[in-house]
Amino acid sequence: MxxxxxxxxxxxxxxxxxxxxxxxxxxxxxxxxxxxxTLVVTTDSVIGGIHLPRDASPxxxxxxxxxxxxxxxxxxxxxxxxxxxxxxxxATISEEWLQQFSAMLQQEQQHFGIVLxxxxxxTGGENIHLTATLLGLTPEPILRRGxxxxxxxxxxxxxxxxxxxxxxxxxxxxPDAAAQPWLDRYFAPEPRIAVGLAMxxxxxxxxxxSDGLVQDFTxxxxxxxxxxxxxxxxxxxxxxxxxxxxxxxxxxxxxLFTAPASKRQNITAVAAETGVAxxxxxxxxxxxxxxxxxxxxxxxxxxxxxxxx
Ligand code: ADP
Ligand code: MG
Numbered sequence: 001m002x003x004x005x006x007x008x009x010x011x012x013x014x015x016x017x018x019x020x021x022x023x024x025x026x027x028x029x030x031x032x033x034x035x036x037x038t039l040v041v042t043t044d045s046v047i048g049g050i051h052l053p054r055d056a057s058p059x060x061x062x063x064x065x066x067x068x069x070x071x072x073x074x075x076x077x078x079x080x081x082x083x084x085x086x087x088x089x090x091a092t093i094s095e096e097w098l099q100q101f102s103a104m105l106q107q108e109q110q111h112f113g114i115v116l117x118x119x120x121x122x123t124g125g126e127n128i129h130l131t132a133t134l135l136g137l138t139p140e141p142i143l144r145r146g147x148x149x150x151x152x153x154x155x156x157x158x159x160x161x162x163x164x165x166x167x168x169x170x171x172x173x174x175p176d177a178a179a180q181p182w183l184d185r186y187f188a189p190e191p192r193i194a195v196g197l198a199m200x201x202x203x204x205x206x207x208x209x210s211d212g213l214v215q216d217f218t219x220x221x222x223x224x225x226x227x228x229x230x231x232x233x234x235x236x237x238x239x240x241x242x243x244x245x246x247x248x249x250x251x252x253x254x255x256l257f258t259a260p261a262s263k264r265q266n267i268t269a270v271a272a273e274t275g276v277a278x279x280x281x282x283x284x285x286x287x288x289x290x291x292x293x294x295x296x297x298x299x300x301x302x303x304x305x306x307x308x309x
Contacts, residue, residue, distance in 0.1 A: 021116070040141055046068065052187075062101050062104035065132050073136035074191045077200045082114060085119035086132075090124070112191075145205060145225075146204040151260055152283055153280065155209075157236065158237065161186070163252075165186035168183055169187070199255075203258065217290065228291070230291065
């Protein structure tokens, strides 16, 4: 099957919801941005052997690819809208692989309200190399740099599951019942879209946690030119023990955000509305140091801050 037949068969049906995608038959898509909205654009790749095991299933590739990108939109308070897909796969890739991959894209499109509007296709090598570019909409993005001294610091969901799953995903350990939910999180993280949307006008700053809580939070602090005190005992960790692994391991795709103390009731309401746990774990401070305190109020230092690309 040649490239054009492939696009027509597996990808053109995924563009059905957007007339401006021209059924993937023109040189580019032409999109009209709804009035009053800013376009939020993000791109991320998933490479077999780096971001997922080489032998991960086509469905797992599809989910991780879209969800990593969707998490960036969530952190900006953006509504997911459209996406592009760059597909670089071995020339020997099977029809079955493409079929399963595109079927999961379809399922995820429906779940998250996005439509495929274009991309590029190349073959070669032995590795699966995927890039998605997600387009989202918001009247006003939430940025990393908006935090103020005295703001509360929050985190969504739980932290550390994906890091705990890693040795099982890589086949270094044999999964038991306890590891299964961690593996689910690793392969299909839950982008916190609903929380991001509800945080418009409430959060002063936000970032999604992809490379480990410690490292990503440091980015938010730098962008806001602030420090913080974070209480490790308040953190919603996946389990007791392994604190360093969970706080620096990455792939959580939870949100860290700040908000003034006057918004505490709004945030409780957002948690109830979305069904996502939101935990207050610290506060921003003028002093630019970022301090993680343990149960004895002693600062904890991490050998590694997190994943480096
Ligand atoms: P060009 O050579 O003009 O870049 P291509 O042959 O690469 O055109 O692509 C033709 C059309 O198919 C374009 O609309 C492009 O966006 C779309 N397309 C190509 N590959 C993909 C893909 N993997 N997913 C979605 N759309 C694709
Ligand atoms: Mg092209």
